Amino acid sequence: MYRLSTDVGGTFTDGVLLDETTGKVMVSKVPSTPVDPAIGTIQSMERFGIPINEVSFLVHGTTVVINALLEGKGVKTALITTKGFRDVLEIRRSNRTEMYNALYKKPTPLIPRYLRLEIRERMGANGKVLIPLKISNLAQIIEYLHKEKVESIAVCLINAYANPEHEEEIGRLLNEQYPEATISLSHTITKRYYEYERTSTTVQNAYVMPVVQRYLKNLEKELRKRRFQSVLQIMQSNGGIMTSVIAREMPILMVESGPVAGAIGGAQLASTIGYNNVITYDMGGTTAKTSIVRGGLPETSDQYMVERRPILSPVIDIREIGAGGGSIAWIDEAGALHVGPQSAGAKPGPACYMQGGEEPTVTDADLQLGILDPNYFLGGEMDISTQLAREAIKKVAHSFGISIDRAALGIIKIVNNNMAGLLRSMTVKCGYDPRDFAMVAFGGAGPTHAAAVARELNIPTVIVPSSPGVFSAWGMLMTDLRHDFTQTYIKLMSNIDVRTVNGIFRNLEVQIKELLERENILDENIMITYEMDLRYYGQEHTLAVSAPSKLTHADKEVLNRSFDELHLRIYGHNAPEEPKEVVSLKVVGMGKVRKPVLQTITRGDEAPVSESRLGERRVYVEEGKYQEFSVYQRDKLRAGNIIQGPAIIEEPTSTTVVENNQICSVDQYGNLIITLNHIGQMGR
């Protein structure tokens, strides 16, 4: 049997296959197929030439959701909310963080006001109906939605977290009377109060839902055609995975689907080879993403923003900008050169792909400068045209009256600077010194730009894993199944009913175990943990304390004490005499899966064997200055090899650049470790 992961990016779709019997790992990379990304996904699987019905475990990561949110390419969406509250989405929390910016602009709401509709109903904060739902109101609304040809509907009513009856009723009627639209009910996505944040989360879910449903439906149809028999797993933002059935209803949980796997893979790889503090740097065709790993663990948060719009769901803290190989270089009205965030994507792709793209992109510039080899793109499987890249960059060159090489270099400098800014926002601006970190660089374009970006930030070490172009997909195989279930339950600790609490725990546990069983996880590999979110009465913020599976009266005191201790440890003080309040009960189920073990490679001398040397290439590095780069073939390199920059190391999924004055060594697993020529602490 096989375990397989596929990761759809804006430009390429990657696959990693683990043969469960031999432990062998194989990789694939095919162009993404934006019109129907399922095609690319299937192609990436079929590359391996194995029967799909022998795949026991399939994880899928996709940027479909994030791209739709970033590029504003969701569907025409409407919001139904309680009378008096249609503007909550636009008013937000009424604050701004740029205090002195007199010209501050809020993000535009995803749903314009004329599609934010109010319905007469009202739920109380205690879950009691204050005003019954006025069904006749809904009939008018549905008529209006039909007229406006709305494709997706978000329903978020005031106090629905306390009682979802009205949302459910609206959901039922919408399903009956407007089946062509997809429906997102706020309480099914999050049962937390805070109407703005919940509305924002629901609206974003609705905005992308039809896009995701079309996508998954297609993919599953194709999989069934090939007799796929297991369950399709989708990578979630929280670093775990979920089944596609759930993903269809809650696409918002897959916002960071692919990138998160890169962070997990980066953390795993780095700690295996002895680095605990790592910046992961993932540059694909559309975006560049970064995350911070400290002490071997990726940093996480409970709530995050995409384009300043809040999403209430746990996430591994990833930041990204629109800077990738396909990012388009353009000139603004004032004559300044910019790169991205618009991307040529997979279709038409960079000009050099010969698919009709005419705009100059980062990849075109890399090709023009001599960094990329026109004859070895995707290991020679894909033809690209130097001539078309040149033509595209000419536009920029002409507009500034400079040479094509200089224009290409300008594009690269700008995109590198943008990425350095991104990394700075995760390190310097968080008070971390980049000199204390190592960078793990991956994604198709990551290793190409890593050395320059690391130099900019004084990062002393760059690690380029094997097959960096499919590294996120590899990270997915390093992920355990994870299901989080949370139930809001607010009561003073002294007043909680032990039987009720245990009942809730059992109920959540059963749901989780059922899921894990369907996912072929044996009992002995299931790990269930229980937690309670507690706070001092009167306080707003909670801390999670682990709880026993079966709570007794005596445990209350134990929980109180561990909360006091935790509070002291995290906040530096506590108040043991204060009453504690339970806010929510959580059950987390992990299904441990077998993971690929890093394979070692053959040992060699310090000097690489001559077959690895492909020759020399002239690269334009500075205004009017060319340098000869030695070119190597990565799969011919041996452990212990040392390469002096300037050098280019080629492999099918990526191209690594080692700059002048940088040294690259190959470790026992075949990772490239680039040391920058300056003194600094290593991330060890």
Place this chain on the structure above:
Amino acid sequence: MKKELNESTREIIRYALMEAANEMKIKLIKMSVDTLFYEAKDFSVGLFNSKGEMLSQAAGLPHFLGNLGQSIRETAKDIDGFDKFKPGDVYITNDPYSATLHINDMTVIYPIFWDDELIAFSVARGHWSGIGAAEGVQVVSADNMFKEGNVFKSIKLWDRGKLNYEVMKIITYNCRIPDKIERDLYAQRAACYVGEQRLKSLVKKYGKERFFNYTDAILDHAERFARNNIKKIPDGEYEASGYWDDNGVNLNMPIPIHVKVIVKGDRVTIDLTGSSKRVPGSANCGRTQSETECRWAYCAIVAPFLPTNEGIFRPLRVIIPEGSIFNAKKPDATYLGYGPADVAKDLIYTALASAAPRKVCAPNYGQMENGAFYGIWPKSQEFWYGWVMMAGGTGGNFYRDGQNAMTFGDLSNEPQEKIERNYPFKVIRYTLPPDSEGAGKHRGGFGLLCEVEFTGKRWSGDDVCKEARVCAYAGRGKNAPTWGILGGHSPRLPNYIKVNPGTPEEVDAFRKSGYPLKVGDVVQFYACGGGGYGDSLERDVKLVQEDVKEGLVSVKCAKETYGVVLDSDTYEIDVEETKEFRQKLSASRDKGRKK
């Protein structure tokens, strides 16, 4: 920059100091128990050098941009010099004449030492929901300081690490929410502690002398940055006049505010001479606070995006004469003093509108409109209180329209669902009122309408409170509405607050302390939109049409204020009629001006 310093390390330290301030902020949010702290973020935290000059301050309220450092210097003066600070000492001050915005702003001053040498300060200020006022949470209609609460000026609360609990007892015994006050005070000190730890780790890493050199370099850089931007504004003396609603006693007598901005080379002087004398009511503003509001406008014009520090303000001088409303003296009442000071802030923008048209925005709704509700739960005898924190429209600017329903800083509303859980209220409406904007080529943002009903019921159903009180206040009402610039309009309706609007029992609650509410009473808060920027007849007709489609501008107002004629059903533009009508409006306006 000195030779051994490099720019990248300087930037790392700059952002590390910013992040230290942000961590202080997070600490305060997570540890505090008052909703004004953890939800509304009505506080400010920052790090200062050993002279009390700001090194970094977290995003919070712009109202605190200058007065934290001044609080340090004032305390040092009171205790006879900086050398009197000892390791482990913590001082508090809420003196509105020398340090704070009003009495409720309790400031914790925490000196930081390295080998027994004073190297810096960590400061955390927050607005306390009560510090022993004559009535409820706060009093906005007092005529002297003693009705507003207790003042603690430069009091040493921790002496070399040991809490002076006797003083703590005096503070807490004299207010209505003793437990909250005590816990929030500990939270403020803890936030300062976090700042201390982060700052010391930088000193450890870079060495004390280098750290000092770098922090000096950071301030110098900010100063250069500011001076370069000042040079871009043409030299000149720019003036503007306006009004604040009233003197606090006679609510129908607007009082004058005047500002003069002198730009000369790379220096700016702001002169508040010509503004009203001190008033009998609570609209007096302490000198420190008045300066702070001037700093705010100045900063928005010369360095809006640079992390703020003292260097930015070195080129600025503020002149405030004795006896001015902006130079309050004990025992003046000061609760609303930031209102007139904020008018001065917007007058600075107005004065500079033609000299720096791309840098300023038209005035906003006036940034002051709130209601504090309070009462007692009969069964538990618990004192409860809750807030409606309003926002309003911001002014238009050179590039675009103003923003809808937004405050002026990180001050956030309390979620309506939370209001209903915590207080005996039901929120009826929370919405953008149509036609609330100040018209202009770039119009102001739309305002905010919020209506709450006092239900008396505790959400859990186990208690009923039959009477509550509200302390409501706003500024820029009918006597002194906000305004537009460069030909832009005022909003059609000024700010108001009413109890039971549209009923025979309607009461104007624009400025009420402790107004009693009975079950079923409705309080309506209306915050207007922002002022307009430029002539409304020059507004793009498509944008007017869009506002009409969005239900934010009526067909009637589109015609009357923007001269755009639309079909009332299809919202199609009648191009011919619009052209004609705009010409007609323009002519009649010219005629009006000639008169």
